[in-house]
Amino acid sequence: MASTGSQPRAAHRTAPNSRHPFETGWTVFAAVLMIFGGIMAIFQGISAIAKDDVFVTTRNYVFQFDLTGWGWIHLILGIVIVLAGFALFTGAAWARAVGIVLAGLGALANFMWLPYYPLWSIVLIAIDVFIIWALCAGPGMRENA
Incomplete structure (x- = not known):
């Protein structure tokens, strides 16, 4: 009788994956968004480094920084985000944590980039x-669900 009681419990531990089939899909979704967003940040950085006159700056904005410096920040951050996006495909737990941190840094960098290119920054x-949400909604985040 003890063995039959443990079998349904073991089946219950594997049941969340069958009840939530898209749980691992959130990790893939986050990885694809990280790669896409990282590539966009790379293009953003390259355009800021190559042509400072492309961007129109708002006067008297609180955050006034050099465009070339911001270009290098976005270029490096974009490369790291793309690499972390590819690391998410391995399923490593550290890649999920790094992805959340990098997405937060990317959001912060783009918030400070608002006076230079508002629409691009908001996107x-x-x-x-969405990356942060998808990584927090992925497998292992809802053990007791």
Whole structure:
């Protein structure tokens, strides 16, 4: 009788994956968004480094920084985000934590980039928020569900 009582419990531990088939899909979704968002940040950085006159800056904005410096920040951050996005495909737990941190840094960098290219910044902030949400909704985050 003790063995039959443990079998349904073991089946219950594997049941969340069958009840939530898209749980691992959130990790893939986050990885694809990280790669896409990272590539967009790379293009953003390259354009800021190559042509400072492409961007129109708002006067008297609180955050006034050099465009070339921001270009290098976005370029390096974009490369790291793309690499972390590829690492998410391995399923490593550290890649999930790094992805959440990098998406937060990306959102912060794009918030400070708002005076230079508002629409692009808002799109990348939204992508970063979706990445954080998808990584927090993935497997292992809801053990007791």
